[in-house]
Amino acid sequence: MNGLLQHLPILPIVIPLLAGAGLLLVDDAHRRGRAVLALIATGLQLAVAVTLMDTVSREASTGIEVYRLGGWSAPFGIVLVVDRLSALMLSLCAVLGLASLIYALARWDRAGVHFHPLFQFLLMGLNGAFLTGDIFNLFVFFEILLAASYGLALHGSGAARVRSGLAYIAVNLAASLLFLIGAALIYGITGTLNIADLAHRVPALAAGDRALFSAGIALLALVFLVKAAAWPLNFWLPSTYSAASAPVAAMFSIMTKVGVYALLRIGSALEPAGIMAPLTDAIFVIGILTLAFSALGVLGVQKLDRVAGYSIIASSGTLLAAFGLGMTAITAPLLYYLTSSILVMAAFYLLIEMTERSKPYGADLLAVTIEAFGMERAEEQAMSEDVVGFAIPGAMAFIGMAFVACTVMIAGLPPLSSFVAKFALLIAAFDASADIGVALPVWVLMAAMLGSGLAGIITLSRLGMRIFWSGEARTTPQLLVTEAAPAAVLIGLCVLLSVAASPALDYMQATADALHAPARYIDAVMSSAGERAR
Numbered sequence: 215m216n217g218l219l220q221h222l223p224i225l226p227i228v229i230p231l232l233a234g235a236g237l238l239l240v241d242d243a244h245r246r247g248r249a250v251l252a253l254i255a256t257g258l259q260l261a262v263a264v265t266l267m268d269t270v271s272r273e274a275s276t277g278i279e280v281y282r283l284g285g286w287s288a289p290f291g292i293v294l295v296v297d298r299l300s301a302l303m304l305s306l307c308a309v310l311g312l313a314s315l316i317y318a319l320a321r322w323d324r325a326g327v328h329f330h331p332l333f334q335f336l337l338m339g340l341n342g343a344f345l346t347g348d349i350f351n352l353f354v355f356f357e358i359l360l361a362a363s364y365g366l367a368l369h370g371s372g373a374a375r376v377r378s379g380l381a382y383i384a385v386n387l388a389a390s391l392l393f394l395i396g397a398a399l400i401y402g403i404t405g406t407l408n409i410a411d412l413a414h415r416v417p418a419l420a421a422g423d424r425a426l427f428s429a430g431i432a433l434l435a436l437v438f439l440v441k442a443a444a445w446p447l448n449f450w451l452p453s454t455y456s457a458a459s460a461p462v463a464a465m466f467s468i469m470t471k472v473g474v475y476a477l478l479r480i481g482s483a484l485e486p487a488g489i490m491a492p493l494t495d496a497i498f499v500i501g502i503l504t505l506a507f508s509a510l511g512v513l514g515v516q517k518l519d520r521v522a523g524y525s526i527i528a529s530s531g532t533l534l535a536a537f538g539l540g541m542t543a544i545t546a547p548l549l550y551y552l553t554s555s556i557l558v559m560a561a562f563y564l565l566i567e568m569t570e571r572s573k574p575y576g577a578d579l580l581a582v583t584i585e586a587f588g589m590e591r592a593e594e595q596a597m598s599e600d601v602v603g604f605a606i607p608g609a610m611a612f613i614g615m616a617f618v619a620c621t622v623m624i625a626g627l628p629p630l631s632s633f634v635a636k637f638a639l640l641i642a643a644f645d646a647s648a649d650i651g652v653a654l655p656v657w658v659l660m661a662a663m664l665g666s667g668l669a670g671i672i673t674l675s676r677l678g679m680r681i682f683w684s685g686e687a688r689t690t691p692q693l694l695v696t697e698a699a700p701a702a703v704l705i706g707l708c709v710l711l712s713v714a715a716s717p718a719l720d721y722m723q724a725t726a727d728a729l730h731a732p733a734r735y736i737d738a739v740m741s742s743a744g745e746r747a748r
Contacts, residue, residue, distance in 0.1 A: 220281075221281075222262055222265060222266055222269070222279075222296075223266065223279055223280075223281035223294045223295075223296045223345060224281055224283070224294060225258075225259075225262045226259055226262055226263060226266075226304055226308075226337075226338075226341035226342075226345065227294075227338055227341055227342050227345065229255050229258050229259050229262070230255060230256075230259065230334040230335065230337040230338035230341065231334075231335075231338050232255075233251060233252065233254075233255030233334045234330075234331040234332075234333075234334035234335045234338065235331075236251060237251060237252065237330045237331040237334065238328070238331045242327070245324070248330050249319050249323070249330075251330075252315055252330045252333065252334065253312075253315065253316070253319075255334060256308065256311045256312045256315050256334075256337070257312060259304075259307075259308045259311065259337060259341070260305070260308035260309065260311075260312055262304075262308075263301065263304035263305040263307070263308040264305055264308075266279070266296050266301045266304060267298075267301035267302065267304070267305050269296075269301075270296055270297055270298050270301050271298065271301075271721070271724075277297055277298055277724070277728055277734075278295065278296070278297045278728075278734060278735060278738040279295070279296040279297075280293055280294070280295055280296075280347070280738050280739055280741075281293065281294040281295075281296070287740075289348075289406045289408040289410075289411035289740075292346075292347075292348065292351060293346075293347040293348070293408070293739055294345040294346060294347060295345065295346075295347040295735070295738070295739060296345065297725075297728055297735065298721070298724060298725035298728055299475070299478065299479070299549070299725050299728070299729060300344045300345055302549070302553070302721075302725065303344040303471075303475055304341055304344055304345070306468060306553060306556055306557075307337065307340045307341060307344070307468055308337075309557075309704075309707070310464065310465055310467065310468055310556065310557075310560050310704075311333070311337050311465065312700075313464070313560065313564075313700035313701075313703060313704055314333075314461040314462070314464045314465040314560070314564075314700070315333060315461070316696055316699065316700050317460065317461045317464070317564055317696070317697055317700045317701075318333075318459070318461035318462075319696060320694050320696050320697050322370075322459045322460065322461050322462075325369060325370035325459060326368075326369045326370045328365065329366070329369055332362045332365040332366050332369070333362070333366065333465070335358060335359075335361070335362040336359055336362035336363055336366060336465065338355075338358060338359075338362075339355045339356070339357075339358035339359025339360070339361075339362060340355075340359050340468065340469075340472065341355075342354070342355030342358065342359075343355040343356060343359065343472055343475070343476070344472075344475065347408060347409055347410065347739055348407045348408040348409060349397050349400065349407040349408075349409065349412075349434070349480070350397060350401075350407045352476065353390075353393050353394065353397060356390070356393065356441075356472075357390060359469070359472070360386050360390070363466065363469065364379065364382070364383055366458065366462045366465075367379045367382060367454055367457070367458050367462065367466075369458075369459060369462060370459060374453075374457040375457045375458070377453075377457075378450065378453035378454040378456075378457045379454060379457070381449070381450040381453070381454065382450045382454040385440065385447060385450050386440075386441075389436075389437045389440040389441065390437075392433050392436060392437050393433075393434065393437045395433055396430045396431070396432075396433030396434040396436075396437065397430070397434070398430075399426060399427075399429060399430035399433065400412070400427060400430040400431070400434075402426075403419065403423050403426050403427045403430065404416070404419070404427065408739070409479065409480060409483045409739075410483065410735060410736040410739035410740050411739075411740065412483065412484065413483045413484055413486070413487065413732060413736050414736065414740065416484060416487040416489060417486075417487050427489070428489060428492070431480075431484070431489055431490070431493070432493060434476075434480065435477065435490075435493050435497070437473075438473040438474075438476045438477050439473065439497070439500060439534070440473070441469075441470065441472055441473030441476070442470050442471070442472075442473030442474050442477075442530045442533070442534060443470045443473075443504075443526065443527050443530045444473075444500050444501070444504050444530065444531070444534055445500060445503045445504040445506075445507045445527075445531070446503075446507075448504065448507070448527055448530075451470070451523050451526065451527060452511065452515075452520050452523030452524055452527075453523070454523075455519070455522065455523045455526065455563070456517070456519035456520055456522070456523055459567075460563055460564055460566065460567035461564070463519075463522070463563040464559075464560040464561075464563040464564050465560070467526060467555075467556055467559040467560040467563065468556050468560075470526055470527075470529075470530045471530075471533075471552055471555075471556055473530075474530065474533045474534065474537070474552065477497075477534075477537060478537070478545075478729060481537075482729040482730060482732055482735075483732045483735065483736065485730065485732060486732065491540065494537070494538045494539070494540040495538065496538070497534055497535075497537060497538035498534075498535055498537075498538025498539060498540075498655060498659075499538070500534060500538070501530075501531050501532070501533070501534030501535025501536070501537070501538050502531070502535050502658060502659070502662050503531075504527060504528075504530060504531030504534060504535075505528055505531035505532060505535060505662040505663065505665070505666050506531075506662060506665070507527065507531075508524045508525070508527040508528035508531055508666055508669075509528070509662075509665050509666045509668075509669040509670075510669075511523075511524035511527070512524045512525065512528070512666075512669045512670055512673045513669050513672065513673060515673070516677070518566045518569065518570070518677060519563075519566050521670075521673055521674060521677065522559060522562050522563055522566060525559060525562070525624050525670060526555075526559050528666045528670070529551075529552075529555035529559065531662070531666070532551065532555075532636075532663060532666070533548060533551065533552055533555075535659050535662065536548045536551075536639055536643070536659065539643060539646075539655055539656070539659065541642070541643060541646040541647070542646075542726070542730045543642045543643070543645065543646040544639055544642045544643050544646065545722075545725075545726035545729060545730065546638075546642070546719060546722040546723040546725070546726040547635055547638035547639035547641075547642055547719070547722070548639060548726075549722040549725055549726065550631075550634070550635045550638065550711070550715075550718060550719055550722045551632070551635035551636065551639060553631075553711065553718075553722075554623065554631040554632050554634075554635050554708055554711055555632070555635075557631075557704050557705075557707050557708050557711075558620060558623040558624060558631075558632065558704070558705070558708050559624075560704050561616070561620060561701045561704035561705045561708070562620045562624065564697070564700060564701040564704070565613065565616050565617060565620060565701050568609075568613055568693055568697060568698070568701070569613055569617065569681060571692070571693075609692065609693045609698075610682075612693070612698055612702075613693075614682050616701055616702070616705055617678055617681075617682070618678075619705050619708075619709075620674075620705070621670075621671065621674040621675070621678060623708055624667075624670045624674065625667045625668075625670040625671035625674065626663070626667040626670075627667070627671065629712060630708060630709065630712045631708045631709070631711040631712045631715070632708075634711070634712055634715045636663055636667075638719065640656070640659070640660055640663070643656040643659065644656055
């Protein structure tokens, strides 16, 4: 990239950083100005992410852009790396951010203080985690996104949020401590935390040092499993996500996938050294147990927000079990499934809040709706009248169709994107297992995926009939266009993934090929030819 375009890789970090800092300086009285600034910043992030995705897709030779801060090359300087995988995650993050922000502007951003700055800092942390080329800065961006998520999870106060938020904070603080210990161990052995440089140095380690290095990587893998809500340390997720406001929970749907991304990024770079191979069997077992736990959880709950939490756990379990198979052939459908699951779960959390409005006041109403505003029904109605927008006709019809679409995708039924992803994943896994003559783990994965999908369709069908076809008296919910549109767009993107499955899988396959050929990534980061970065 030349000219101003060469600075694009830093913008997904700089834009939300400046926007968040600027929003802290804008008084609450200027509500409309804050909303406009937040929308502009998030829209710019989406434009930058899409441009970066297009740029790396067009570069057939490497498809990698390296940004060296201060002109310092790796391993001494901080580098940001944009390849197909990071560009995909940046785009997903920006899409979710814009959809969640638009939904929040209807009312949720006014439930407490500093929503917009915290939201921008969350985007900054996520974008930085997807861009960084070294483990230390991965930790830094993890802490930024976690600090922002703590505030957003508690946004609006309320006993339920505080109770679930404390568990969420405690687990992640413990994971952060393990992250530091693992990173310190790796640095002490190798003298570097740059991912590409690690791939260079690990093969030359002595046997004793290699064992210590493997212990450090195992600690990092444990941290990433905690971030991915793997069993048994995922008890915090259903309650934390259900207590959070709808747009925050929708944005959180990508949070568990940061752990999966980190496993893919570091695991692929160290793949030639054979460091991750001993861990994959354990990750596979943990993924299967996570799927089993999520299925039992889905069958045992009676509220949609709890179903959504266990469904996110199910998606993480599927990704971890697939990763644990250690088959390069399934990486492309794994990435396709990751994309689909993020979009559908974000849409589902937005839909849940709209669905709950149809219940009579006080009848199993989402606790967050009351706690966020601390007001009676009349006050809530007065607040809704203050929202800019237009109530849409046929609200229940829209909610019903969206609910069916989400149910189909969560359960993995044809013809939508989740079915395509699971079918492609299993076909690739069976083909790969036939080549090596080991099919039992694939059969176990298929049984776990089918069982999880069956549990989802049983529970969602039961709750759907209670909501839409029971004789219980319900009110017609008043929806704003700014609330319905984000959910509709996210579901529409899932439909588009299904219709355009072939080109989407082609992109995922190219991404997988680049991941499993880490020499190009390593050479691009470590090369010093012509490089005074930007």
